[in-house]
Amino acid sequence: MTPSDVLPFRRSATSPAANAAHAGGTGIVMMNLGGPKTLDDVEPFLLRLFADREIIQLPFQDWLGKFIATRRAPKVRKLYDAIGGGSPILKWTEAQGEAMCRRLDEMSPATAPHKFYVAFRYTNPFADDALRAMKADGITRAVAFTQYPQWSCSTTGSSLNDLWRAAARTGLEDAFEWSIIDRWGEHPGFVSSMASAVEDGLDEFAADERDDVLVMFSAHSLPLSVIDRGDAYPAEVSATVSRVVQTIGLRNPYMVTYQSEVGPVRWLGPSTETVIEQLAQRGQKNVLVVPIAFTSDHIETLSELDIEYAELAHKLGMPGFKRAPALNARPEFLDALADIVHEHLQAGAPHSTQYRQRCPGCLNAACRSVPSRLAAACAPGAEDVQAMAETVGAR
Amino acid sequence: MTPSDVLPFRRSATSPAANAAHAGGTGIVMMNLGGPKTLDDVEPFLLRLFADREIIQLPFQDWLGKFIATRRAPKVRKLYDAIGGGSPILKWTEAQGEAMCRRLDEMSPATAPHKFYVAFRYTNPFADDALRAMKADGITRAVAFTQYPQWSCSTTGSSLNDLWRAAARTGLEDAFEWSIIDRWGEHPGFVSSMASAVEDGLDEFAADERDDVLVMFSAHSLPLSVIDRGDAYPAEVSATVSRVVQTIGLRNPYMVTYQSEVGPVRWLGPSTETVIEQLAQRGQKNVLVVPIAFTSDHIETLSELDIEYAELAHKLGMPGFKRAPALNARPEFLDALADIVHEHLQAGAPHSTQYRQRCPGCLNAACRSVPSRLAAACAPGAEDVQAMAETVGAR
Numbered sequence: 001m002t003p004s005d006v007l008p009f010r011r012s013a014t015s016p017a018a019n020a021a022h023a024g025g026t027g028i029v030m031m032n033l034g035g036p037k038t039l040d041d042v043e044p045f046l047l048r049l050f051a052d053r054e055i056i057q058l059p060f061q062d063w064l065g066k067f068i069a070t071r072r073a074p075k076v077r078k079l080y081d082a083i084g085g086g087s088p089i090l091k092w093t094e095a096q097g098e099a100m101c102r103r104l105d106e107m108s109p110a111t112a113p114h115k116f117y118v119a120f121r122y123t124n125p126f127a128d129d130a131l132r133a134m135k136a137d138g139i140t141r142a143v144a145f146t147q148y149p150q151w152s153c154s155t156t157g158s159s160l161n162d163l164w165r166a167a168a169r170t171g172l173e174d175a176f177e178w179s180i181i182d183r184w185g186e187h188p189g190f191v192s193s194m195a196s197a198v199e200d201g202l203d204e205f206a207a208d209e210r211d212d213v214l215v216m217f218s219a220h221s222l223p224l225s226v227i228d229r230g231d232a233y234p235a236e237v238s239a240t241v242s243r244v245v246q247t248i249g250l251r252n253p254y255m256v257t258y259q260s261e262v263g264p265v266r267w268l269g270p271s272t273e274t275v276i277e278q279l280a281q282r283g284q285k286n287v288l289v290v291p292i293a294f295t296s297d298h299i300e301t302l303s304e305l306d307i308e309y310a311e312l313a314h315k316l317g318m319p320g321f322k323r324a325p326a327l328n329a330r331p332e333f334l335d336a337l338a339d340i341v342h343e344h345l346q347a348g349a350p351h352s353t354q355y356r357q358r359c360p361g362c363l364n365a366a367c368r369s370v371p372s373r374l375a376a377a378c379a380p381g382a383e384d385v386q387a388m389a390e391t392v393g394a395r
Numbered sequence: 396m397t398p399s400d401v402l403p404f405r406r407s408a409t410s411p412a413a414n415a416a417h418a419g420g421t422g423i424v425m426m427n428l429g430g431p432k433t434l435d436d437v438e439p440f441l442l443r444l445f446a447d448r449e450i451i452q453l454p455f456q457d458w459l460g461k462f463i464a465t466r467r468a469p470k471v472r473k474l475y476d477a478i479g480g481g482s483p484i485l486k487w488t489e490a491q492g493e494a495m496c497r498r499l500d501e502m503s504p505a506t507a508p509h510k511f512y513v514a515f516r517y518t519n520p521f522a523d524d525a526l527r528a529m530k531a532d533g534i535t536r537a538v539a540f541t542q543y544p545q546w547s548c549s550t551t552g553s554s555l556n557d558l559w560r561a562a563a564r565t566g567l568e569d570a571f572e573w574s575i576i577d578r579w580g581e582h583p584g585f586v587s588s589m590a591s592a593v594e595d596g597l598d599e600f601a602a603d604e605r606d607d608v609l610v611m612f613s614a615h616s617l618p619l620s621v622i623d624r625g626d627a628y629p630a631e632v633s634a635t636v637s638r639v640v641q642t643i644g645l646r647n648p649y650m651v652t653y654q655s656e657v658g659p660v661r662w663l664g665p666s667t668e669t670v671i672e673q674l675a676q677r678g679q680k681n682v683l684v685v686p687i688a689f690t691s692d693h694i695e696t697l698s699e700l701d702i703e704y705a706e707l708a709h710k711l712g713m714p715g716f717k718r719a720p721a722l723n724a725r726p727e728f729l730d731a732l733a734d735i736v737h738e739h740l741q742a743g744a745p746h747s748t749q750y751r752q753r754c755p756g757c758l759n760a761a762c763r764s765v766p767s768r769l770a771a772a773c774a775p776g777a778e779d780v781q782a783m784a785e786t787v788g789a790r
Contacts, residue, residue, distance in 0.1 A: 238633035271623070
């Protein structure tokens with residue numbers, strides 16, 4: 001099965017103007033990991049996560065993935081119990097989507113109405129649900145909008161591949177003209193909303209302690225095997241950090257760390273948890289952890305950072321361990337989401353330039369398969385873009 | 396021996412104005428790895444490199460380091476023979492230093508004359524030579540200026556520790572008032588000179604191939620043990636790349652890779668060499684490699700990239716493998732070097748904010764020991780800076 005077998009997308013009209021008025025408006029598919037909404041959703045969530053070969057490769061995956069998921073479920077269930085009985089990620093995504101679409105309708109009447117559809121990777125609503133809902137709403141122009149600011153094949157890559165598979169599963173390959181917002185880690189609006197979240201975090205420290213605060217930008221780690229394949233993630237995370245630091249004019253020392261490593265393989269370091277231990281042992285009193293690669297609260301912020309690592313820090317004698325707030329429904333971030341989509345629609349490019357760059361060590365034939373039938377662009381330079389899309393699709 | 400035992404620096408006058416006029420002018424110590432000037436310098440160079448515990452930790456280092464260095468020497472000697480019989484790094488550093496000082500004398504008469512002193516880590520001129528020459532020239536105000544744009548404990552860290560040890564060895568602990576330029580990977584002048592080098596590299600491709608070029612920003616790799624300790628290097632390399640890409644408005648796909656890994660330990664990937672192999676096997680025809688973490692031509696550009704990897708690429712059917720020129724004596728870069736020093740002298744900070752951030756996993760007591768007697772700052776806000784220097788020094 002070649003990529004084009006699983007990705008048959010409707011070819012857009014060749015006239016650049018054809019896209020300007022889609023009767024049904026614009027559907028924006030907000031893709032994310034998702035999280036179990038209730039405690040009973042925990043085990044199914046883990047089963048799907050450990051079955052995803054695009055994020056985890058295990059020997060005898062069908063069997064071993066199931067074994068690990070089932071074994072971890074009770075422990076993870078307890079973690080969700082401690083943060084209120086489920087993940088708030090759907091609630092936040094919906095709040096973000098509603099605010100974003102309201103703003104877009106004002107900013108861009110030509111592409112209105114704008115409707116958002118949540119597509120989680122490991123829990124409902126799934127990509128299949130999003131596609132069926134879009135079809136029912138009469139949408140013909142769709143934007144696949146990753147909610148992970150920085151690219152990784154483990155996150156956005158897996159979600160996109162799943163989206164294209166869902167289109168095949170639901171028989172909706174020809175229903176939509178697509179374009180992709182595949183990364184936005186250096187978008188000025190995202191950067192400045194992240195910068196103000198960091199400033200809010202710093203403000204939580206007493207004035208006479210603030211200069212002593214070490215700012216730890218913490219992102220979810222990846223196995224080194226993913227890094228070695230050429231995944232863009234660590235470079236993009238560091239680029240976001242650099243922009244945020246510059247925007248703040250940060251005078252505190254800072255570093256980039258990676259959290260949530262599991263299992264026996266080696267992950268990208270330095271490890272957030274280990275660094276907290278080392279800093280505490282060295283007598284560092286004040287640390288502000290900033291979740292830099294996720295925009296909503298979820299288990300890694302509410303449980304891992306706020307409970308697990310905070311307890312560790314306090315136990316080791318670090319009284320000033322705090323976390324910067326997640327972006328959630330921060331108005332500046334809602335503006336940023338709308339700006340990102342608006343700029344994308346105006347620019348008319350089918351995806352970022354970087355999307356063309358499949359990992360050199362990638363062995364997954366479906367990865368970076370650019371649908372050959374992407375939305376015709378309606379912006380100046382649209383023919384170049386279309387030509388580029390065709391060139392890329394032909395590769 | 397505590398850090399302060401090896402780092403007794405002369406306390407500067409408390410008056411901020413005291414530094415403005417140093418009778419002997421300003422000495423700028425240009426710190427770098429260095430490279431063997433002749434084929435006979437190869438083995439001594441390698442012996443010193445493999446003896447440096449701040450860059451390589453080996454079991455039975457005295458014995459094993461010597462064994463590895465002696466064993467590698469004939470092979471490395473051949474590599475230097477193929478690039479003209481020695482490293483050009485001293486020639487380039489001297490050209491850079493001369494041009495930089497000429498510019499500084501014009502820009503900043505108050506701190507003139509400016510004189511540069513080369514301090515290589517593993518070949519002469521050593522830090523000891525630089526310090527003795529500064530003393531002989533009547534210099535009292537000195538700037539330790541790393542020639543590595545991005546921080547790593549393996550490069551700038553090792554050079555600084557060696558500089559402080561050299562001051563003790565030569566009895567010149569009290570001879571100079573110091574400040575440190577410890578990193579400048581995001582300095583606009585450096586970034587724009589790197590951007591124009593990339594553009595020159597892209598111009599080497601035929602117009603109809605240029606859009607197909609993958610730009611590989613390649614930096615020297617580090618063992619993962621260094622990364623896991625919390626070395627700032629990969630984040631700083633990625634930050635440089637992000638700035639360069641933005642400055643160019645690069646429309647080509649790009650990635651960050653790491654080269655020159657040796658020995659049995661695991662290094663940070665993706666590996667430049669492996670990526671070239673993978674891209675060639677996938678049919679990528681055009682690649683521009685950009686040395687992003689070193690500013691002069693040296694063995695890793697002239698031999699590893701231009702000979703070894705180029706032969707590999709051609710053998711595997713990648714006809715368009717090219718390298719962007721090193722900055723060497725590019726006028727824009729000479730301006731940048733002068734600007735970096737000038738801004739440093741004007742700002743009056745003893746070092747960057749990030750310099751305070753010792754790696755959380757560091758076990759080397761000498762690391763980041765800030766000399767308690769740094770140069771008094773002569774700029775507005777100097778008292779804050781001095782207070783900060785003392786706070787840091789007291790930790």
